[in-house]
Structure formats: C-alpha cells, structure tokens
C-alpha cells in the first residue's frame with residue numbers, strides 16, 4: 001500500500017505516529033499544504049510563519065535522507081485541502097492518507113472534511129493521536145466529563161500513564177527508490193519576520209540540541225529558577241513543541257532517563273518541568289472538550305457579560321511596552337524583539353491588560369499570537385483565560401498581581417528590566433521597579449498609565465457586577 005503522509009504541526013521524522021504507521025504499510029510520499037492567506041486571516045504572525053517555513057525545509061532534508069519525497073503545495077484556504085489531497089493521492093497512486101490529529105475546532109473540521117472526501121472516493125484517511133499521551137476523551141472525571149480543572153487532570157494523567165503511552169514510535173527505514181522527486185519549498189510571500197532566524201534555528205536537530213542543553217544545564221535547577229526571567233532557567237522548547245519539531249514523548253523519555261525512570265518523584269526540577277508538559281496536554285483536552293473556547297467564547301460563561309473597556313491609548317501603550325510599569329514593559333519588549341516571552345511575564349502582562357486596563361483578553365490573545373514564535377491556540381487561549389479569570393482553573397478574580405511587587409520578587413536586582421528597557425539601566429537597580437516622576441522625566445520613561453490601586457478596584461467592581469456563575 002502506498003501512503004500519503006500529510007505533515008502539519010508535526011515537522012519531524014523521529015517519533016512521528018502518522019509517519020511510522022504509514023511506513024509500516026509500505027512506501028510513503030509526504031505532503032505539506034501551505035495556506036498563507038488562511039494563516040494570516042487567523043492571526044498568525046510573521047515570526048511563527050517564518051519558523052514554520054524553515055521547519056518545513058529542515059523536514060524535507062530529513063525526509064530526503066529516508067528516501068521520502070516531500071510535495072509542497074500552496075492553497076488559498078484549508079477548504080481546498082480535501083480536493084488538493086485527493087488530487088495528489090491520485091497523482092501518486094496512494095490509497096491511504098495518514099496524519100496526526102490537531103484538536104482545535106477548525107482543525108478538527110478540516111480533517112473531518114478530508115476524511116469524508118477520501119471515504120467518498122473509496123480511499124482511506126487515518127488520523128493518529130500523536131501530540132498528547134492521552135487522546136481527548138480518554139481522561140474524564142468520575143461523571144464522564146472533560147476536566148475543567150488542572151490538578152485532578154494531572155493526577156489522572158499520572159495515575160494512568162503507562163510506559164507504552166510514552167514509548168517512542170519507530171523511525172522509518174530508508175526507502176530504496178523514491179517514486180517521485182521532492183518539490184521545491186517556495187519562499188513565503190509574507191511580511192518579513194521581526195526576529196532573526198538564528199534566535200530560533202528550526203528543525204529536529206536544533207530541538208534535540210536544546211533539549212539536551214536544558215537537561216544538562218538547567219533541568220536540575222528548574223523548580224527554583226523557572227520563575228525568574230533574568231535567569232533563563234526554562235527549556236525554551238515551546239516553539240519546537242508547538243510545531244512538532246520535537247515530541248512530548250521525546251521530552252518525557254529524556255526526563256525519565258535523567259530521573260531514574262520516574263516522572264513525578266526524584267529530582268524536583270524534572271518533576272516540575274514534567275508538570276508543565278502536563279499543562280500543555282491539559283489545554284489540548286480543554287480545546288477539544290469545550291469547543292466554545294475555540295469560538296472566542298469564555299470558558300466561564302457568566303464572564304461573557306464583563307464590561308471590558310475600549311481604551312485605545314492603554315492598549316497601544318501595552319503593545320509597545322510603555323505602560324510605565326517597568327516589568328510589564330520589559331516583558332512586552334522581549335516579546336516584540338525575540339518572539340518569545342517568559343511564562344511568569346506572560347501571566348503578569350496578561351493580567352495587566354485584562355485587569356489593570358480592563359481590556360478584553362481576546363485582544364491580548366490575538367496580539368500574542370501575532371508575535372509569538374511558539375503561538376499555539378490551546379496554550380495561548382488557556383493562558384489568557386486563566387489570567388483574565390474567565391477560564392478553566394482561572395485565577396480568582398480578586399487575585400490581581402501587583403506588577404511592582406512581581407518585579408521586586410521575580411526580578412529582584414532588576415537585571416531583566418535593564419536588559420529590555422535600556423533607558424532604566426541608568427538608574428540604580430532598586431529604583432528600576434517603580435521610578436519616580438523625576439527619574440522618569442530624567443531618563444525619558446513614561447509615567448504609569450494607570451494607578452495600581454485604582455485599577456485594581458475598578459477590575460474588582462467589574463467582576464462583582466457579573467451575574468453569578470451557573
């Protein structure tokens with residue numbers, strides 16, 4: 001049986017469930033469908049699209065090593081995917097299509113349309129669960145519902161995890177004679193990315209290298225260092241996980257090796273890192289189990305009535321990193337200049353927008369997606385709704401981070417601030433967290449766009465005015 005493997009956000013030849021399954025059945029041809037207009041319409045930014053493009057080039061090289069040709073086709077919209085894939089299947093005489101599932105609503109609908117077109121044509125299309133240890137629906141509460149709270153989800157995940165679930169899929173043996181030639185991966189016709197390609201080298205080898213360096217130098221200190229943005233204590237693997245240049249199984253296997261065969265006991269750093277990978281999986285399940293979140297709806301329905309403010313000046317100040325709150329501004333400038341932001345700061349900036357400025361979290365979610373190299377619907381939506389207290393396991397609405405306290409606690413010597421807000425580097429470290437009016441005018445840094453106490457009270461009032469949750 002000759003199969004077509006449709007690559008999407010699973011750009012690797014190692015430990016790829018769909019590729020391994022197809023190769024077991026016979027010869028394989030790979031395809032990547034690119035729809036730049038679709039991605040732009042859905043808010044993906046140039047940084048991520050450039051990384052994706054470079055990832056496809058790296059994938060093509062790896063596939064070439066296996067004698068697997070990669071076809072690369074441009075389409076205007078994913079509505080065209082069923083027709084395009086059927087046509088390719090006919091061109092190369094393939095009877096089966098294999099792909100790895102993606103869980104947000106649009107992606108599921110796209111794949112259902114493809115499966116139907118193949119079935120109607122008498123061909124087979126098979127989706128594989130690959131990006132998670134448990135397919136959505138496999139882990140449910142005692143009542144048979146999807147989990148809407150992380151901790152019991154994580155407990156169930158740990159309890160039910162078996163060695164088989166995280167076993168690596170086999171890499172296909174090289175095919176002796178490729179049936180057709182690979183196609184050129186045309187340069188994208190997109191706005192230029194703001195971030196240098198060297199900041200995020202694409203492909204499996206770069207991802208594996210990052211994982212190895214993380215385990216060698218950072219993992220053991222992760223629990224103590226992960227919250228301090230100046231320390232670079234996290235793996236920075238998120239772009240690679242988001243586009244599948246590395247799999248969660250490869251990460252978990254590496255963690256097991258490093259930690260005497262345990263994911264939860266032993267080294268606290270590794271156990272804490274594994275917990276973050278479980279958060280990633282949790283938000284995949286949330287997107288699949290509560291599809292309203294994929295339709296721009298709040299997870300907590302009663303919060304839909306919240307009176308968000310339309311504050312153009314405040315929004316622009318936040319986007320541009322000039323709110324007058326140094327840690328918030330440093331974080332936003334990190335996002336703009338590197339395409340990535342530290343997790344602690346994603347929480348701080350998201351809470352600042354949704355609480356202090358009382359601006360709709362959906363606007364922040366879209367802005368993040370526009371700039372992040374790791375922009376990924378499930379984690380981004382989950383993180384935003386958490387911060388805005390509209391989501392699963394949300395921060396209670398009365399817990400509003402004080403950005404200055406966060407700054408003193410997580411960037412105590414204000415090194416991170418100095419790195420990203422250079423005008424404040426002239427001040428003594430202790431003055432960088434909340435510069436005085438005189439210091440602001442001396443170094444040319446804005447005064448706070450809102451007063452913390454007043455903004456906090458305004459947010460509390462807005463939440464208190466909501467109808468009770470169902």
Ligand code: FAD
Nearest residue numbers: 234235236237238276280343346350375376379380383384
């Ligand atoms: P590490 O600390 O090394 O963690 C390892 C991996 O676990 C990460 O690479 C990531 O895949 C996963 N992970 C870690 N934390 C989380 C989390 N809280 N939720 C889900 N997965 C997690 N992550 C994205 O991958 N894409 C996004 O678009 C995204 N948007 C976010 C928006 C907001 C408002 C918030 C609060 C968080 C968001 N996150 C997102 C989650 C998290 O901030 C990043 O995954 C993390 O900062 C990436 O850095 P790292 O690879 O060094 O993580």
